Amino acid sequence: MESKYTEMLNIAEQCGLCRCGCCKDQCPMFSEILEESISPKGRNALIRAVMKGEIDPDERAVRIAFSCLLCKRDESSCSAKLNNSEATELFREYLLSRGVKPLPEHESLLKSLENYGNPWLESKSARRRWAKELNRRSVIPGKTETLFYVGCTYALDRSLQESPKALARLMDSAGEDYGLLLDDELCCGSTAKRIGQIGVFDDLRRENERRIRSTGVKRVVTACAGCYKTLSQDYPGLSEDVEILHSTDLIWKMVSKGALKFRQFPVVVTYHDPCHLGRHSEIYDAPRLILKSVPGLKLVEMANNRELSRCCGGGAGVKTAYPEISQRAAVRRIREAEKTSATILVTTCPFCVQTLRSAANSVGSKLEILELSVLLGRALEAGRDE
Amino acid sequence: MLDSRNRDSVKRQLIEALGSQSVLWAKADLLPYSKDTYRASFEDENKYMPDFVVLPETTAHVQSVVRIASEHRVPMIPKGGGSNRTGMLVPITGGIVIDTIRMNRVLEVDVANLHVTVQPGITLKELDEHLAAHNLWLTQEQGSYKVATIGGAISTSGFSRRHQKYGTIADRVMSLEVVLANGSVLRTGQKVLYTSTGYRLHQLFIGAEGTLGVITEATLRVEPLPEARDVVLGFFKDFWAANDAAQKVMASGVMFTGGEAYEGHNIQALGAPEGMKGLFYVMLDGIKGEVEADAVFIERMMRESGGTIAEHETAVAFLSGYTIQWCGARALTGFEDVLTSYVPMERIREFYDTLWNDIAPRYGIEPLPGEKYSLDVGRYRMSGGRYRLPKGEDAWQRYQGVLREIAELTTSLGGSIQGCHGVGIEHRDNLDLEFSQVALETMRMIKSTFDPDNLMNPGKKIPDRR
Numbered sequence: 001m002e003s004k005y006t007e008m009l010n011i012a013e014q015c016g017l018c019r020c021g022c023c024k025d026q027c028p029m030f031s032e033i034l035e036e037s038i039s040p041k042g043r044n045a046l047i048r049a050v051m052k053g054e055i056d057p058d059e060r061a062v063r064i065a066f067s068c069l070l071c072k073r074d075e076s077s078c079s080a081k082l083n084n085s086e087a088t089e090l091f092r093e094y095l096l097s098r099g100v101k102p103l104p105e106h107e108s109l110l111k112s113l114e115n116y117g118n119p120w121l122e123s124k125s126a127r128r129r130w131a132k133e134l135n136r137r138s139v140i141p142g143k144t145e146t147l148f149y150v151g152c153t154y155a156l157d158r159s160l161q162e163s164p165k166a167l168a169r170l171m172d173s174a175g176e177d178y179g180l181l182l183d184d185e186l187c188c189g190s191t192a193k194r195i196g197q198i199g200v201f202d203d204l205r206r207e208n209e210r211r212i213r214s215t216g217v218k219r220v221v222t223a224c225a226g227c228y229k230t231l232s233q234d235y236p237g238l239s240e241d242v243e244i245l246h247s248t249d250l251i252w253k254m255v256s257k258g259a260l261k262f263r264q265f266p267v268v269v270t271y272h273d274p275c276h277l278g279r280h281s282e283i284y285d286a287p288r289l290i291l292k293s294v295p296g297l298k299l300v301e302m303a304n305n306r307e308l309s310r311c312c313g314g315g316a317g318v319k320t321a322y323p324e325i326s327q328r329a330a331v332r333r334i335r336e337a338e339k340t341s342a343t344i345l346v347t348t349c350p351f352c353v354q355t356l357r358s359a360a361n362s363v364g365s366k367l368e369i370l371e372l373s374v375l376l377g378r379a380l381e382a383g384r385d386e
Numbered sequence: 387m388l389d390s391r392n393r394d395s396v397k398r399q400l401i402e403a404l405g406s407q408s409v410l411w412a413k414a415d416l417l418p419y420s421k422d423t424y425r426a427s428f429e430d431e432n433k434y435m436p437d438f439v440v441l442p443e444t445t446a447h448v449q450s451v452v453r454i455a456s457e458h459r460v461p462m463i464p465k466g467g468g469s470n471r472t473g474m475l476v477p478i479t480g481g482i483v484i485d486t487i488r489m490n491r492v493l494e495v496d497v498a499n500l501h502v503t504v505q506p507g508i509t510l511k512e513l514d515e516h517l518a519a520h521n522l523w524l525t526q527e528q529g530s531y532k533v534a535t536i537g538g539a540i541s542t543s544g545f546s547r548r549h550q551k552y553g554t555i556a557d558r559v560m561s562l563e564v565v566l567a568n569g570s571v572l573r574t575g576q577k578v579l580y581t582s583t584g585y586r587l588h589q590l591f592i593g594a595e596g597t598l599g600v601i602t603e604a605t606l607r608v609e610p611l612p613e614a615r616d617v618v619l620g621f622f623k624d625f626w627a628a629n630d631a632a633q634k635v636m637a638s639g640v641m642f643t644g645g646e647a648y649e650g651h652n653i654q655a656l657g658a659p660e661g662m663k664g665l666f667y668v669m670l671d672g673i674k675g676e677v678e679a680d681a682v683f684i685e686r687m688m689r690e691s692g693g694t695i696a697e698h699e700t701a702v703a704f705l706s707g708y709t710i711q712w713c714g715a716r717a718l719t720g721f722e723d724v725l726t727s728y729v730p731m732e733r734i735r736e737f738y739d740t741l742w743n744d745i746a747p748r749y750g751i752e753p754l755p756g757e758k759y760s761l762d763v764g765r766y767r768m769s770g771g772r773y774r775l776p777k778g779e780d781a782w783q784r785y786q787g788v789l790r791e792i793a794e795l796t797t798s799l800g801g802s803i804q805g806c807h808g809v810g811i812e813h814r815d816n817l818d819l820e821f822s823q824v825a826l827e828t829m830r831m832i833k834s835t836f837d838p839d840n841l842m843n844p845g846k847k848i849p850d851r852r
Binding site for chain 1: 413419423441485
């Protein structure tokens with residue numbers, strides 16, 4: 001057995017010795033479905049049974065394997081301190097390696113990745129669409145030091161294209177030089193990896209790495225929490241040679257050195273920690289410090305924040321496979337945000353914005369969902385016309 | 387296990403009654419229901435599987451399931467959070483697990499009369515979160531607080547670390563609704579705490595482990611959230627010095643919420659002076675002035691018993707960390723088991739000396755570091771500890787031998803085999819050490835009155851006649 005699968009089984013077996021079920025207290029999927037199998041404890045039982053040959057990975061078993069947001073929220077509660085998300089991600093990979101078919105709901109995104117290099121069934125050239133209003137800043141090999149890696153979702157979802165534009169403006173305001181790959185940008189492969197498609201991921205990773213290395217940049221900045229997690233943790237070769245930054249880190253640097261100054265912007269906001277930026281990457285302070293640097297802005301926390309932040313429900317292929325459950329998880333988060341006095345929920349991940357915005361609309365919430373750069377763009381401009 | 391013809395019929399009827407989203411039969415779904423946290427024999431994890439799991443949401447759903455099961459003579463295993471330690475939830479005869487976790491609604495909060503009515507599947511933590519909005523709490527803080535349900539806590543008569551002031555769940559139940567084995571719905575009485583009418587039927591279901599019926603609703607006494615809380619932490623030469631201090635605090639009559647004395651692992655990290663191994667902490671809840679005065683009084687008693695009082699910030703941080711672990715690091719994570727023997731106060735030294743100096747070496751068990759002695763201080767005389775399970779060829783037999791000898795020791799000292807985890811299958815065959823044949827026969831009569839066909843969690847709690 002490959003060592004990564006040995007590690008997976010090891011996690012499942014340690015869980016099998018304990019079986020306390022404390023994970024359920026924090027698991028967003030369990031709290032929506034309320035079945036023991038849809039919890040880290042239940043999936044670990046399934047991993048053990050499959051690996052010991054006690055059960056065939058039938059359709060139901062595969063459904064259970066893919067009913068996880070990989071959000072890591074359970075791990076703060078886990079008595080044995082197990083990396084259950086890793087075990088589940090590896091289990092998906094293992095099942096597919098043994099000939100199990102992908103979920104039918106994932107097929108179109110896989111075809112899209114194969115044909116277009118993005119999961120959104122958009123043409124390759126559509127990637128540059130968001131940038132047409134900006135000076136087209138292609139990266140200049142050997143000269144540009146910072147690559148702004150936009151990511152598929154910001155670049156291709158029209159409702160989110162305000163985010164890369166806003167971040168570009170923030171960098172321009174701060175005099176930060178950067179370049180774009182435009183059409184040459186390729187999906188980081190995050191979604192493929194999370195749904196166990198390691199072959200698809202490896203192809204994307206190799207090609208992405210080649211393209212990024214060929215630019216000779218010293219750092220890559222991205223506003224997407226998923227891209228950031230993937231580039232910084234799942235591209236070991238690249239991240240050793242090139243600094244990978246999330247936009248929150250870059251913006252905080254710009255704010256700290258006085259390169260970005262915001263105007264009076266009296267709003268009350270709450271911050272939603274994306275799983276990939278928070279629990280997966282442990283970036284909790286930078287976005288909060290940035291928000292607190294905006295004069296007049298008041299940051300109020302939701303009951304579950306930082307390590308215990310509830311997942312928006314949009315991750316790891318769940319939204320595609322189980323849209324109704326994803327929506328319920330998102331509405332739960334919206335309700336939590338509504339209990340604060342905030343009028344705006346700020347976050348730093350395109351999937352969180354998409355998922356939470358859709359949930360807020362579905363329940364008629366007055367809460368506005370904004371990506372951090374967009375909010376900061378407003379704070380930069382606030383009161384200019386007065 | 388059901389034969390295939392019966393199985394199809396039961397499945398069809400269950401789906402008709404509850405809908406296909408509330409009936410599980412695929413093996414992948416049944417796996418987590420094959421065991422609770424009982425230290426079962428280790429090699430065949432999924433030896434016992436239920437035929438079905440049902441996830442009712444209403445009392446009417448439970449009634450339907452019970453009627454179908456009774457018609458086909460299928461055993462039923464009522465389930466709450468699933469963290470039981472004695473095998474109470476292991477489906478040793480197959481059957482239908484009635485998982486109550488979707489019965490998680492709060493039905494009524496009666497602030498004026500200080501009680502709450504809930505469905506059984508709400509967890510203790512969820513209920514406290516709900517009650518906090520009314521400035522109330524249940525006070526039932528057991529180790530499985532995050533996952534244990536009200537139904538499960540009642541059915542095992544769970545411990546609460548706040549017991550000294552508030553009692554445990556056994557003291558909080560005012561009235562229950564129970565679906566009996568014949569499908570009828572029993573309401574045990576009015577939602578009153580004290581009454582002198584009728585038999586106290588609800589008491590029969592406290593610690594019944596699902597052998598008498600399925601609890602579908604509970605009315606529980608709740609308390610206003612205290613104005614002030616504090617903790618006093620003292621360090622002592624060893625466990626016995628900490629225990630002496632604990633007994634003095636007990637005898638003084640001061641009202642504390644709960645406390646624990648134990649011989650800890652590396653308590654110097656908490657600021658204990660070099661050489662000190664014993665620790666004793668006391669939790670206080672109440673009116674601000676009362677808590678302040680009690681803290682001063684307890685500190686003085688600890689000092690007079692040779693204790694060194696921890697800095698207040700240290701004590702608060704200690705309790706906060708300990709509380710976070712309450713359903714965390716304290717869960718059993720390996721080949722180990724935990725003691726929860728109820729031992730009379732004056733026999734504790736005898737209990738531990740015999741356990742560690744006589745029983746342990748004979749069976750090849752050893753205490754985990756910092757887990758040799760621990761005592762819940764208060765009227766709940768629970769002597770704790772953790773030990774590594776025996777290893778080697780006949781490990782399972784030796785483990786059963788350990789359990790039997792600890793049961794013999796505890797009962798010979800006038801105590802109870804199990805302070806809070808119930809009987810399940812782990813202690814079932816040792817119950818004759820604690821109860822006379824008359825007492826056991828009385829229990830069997832009660833069981834057969836409620837469940838003449840022995841379908842409610844059969845093979846648990848009460849030993850077969852010899």
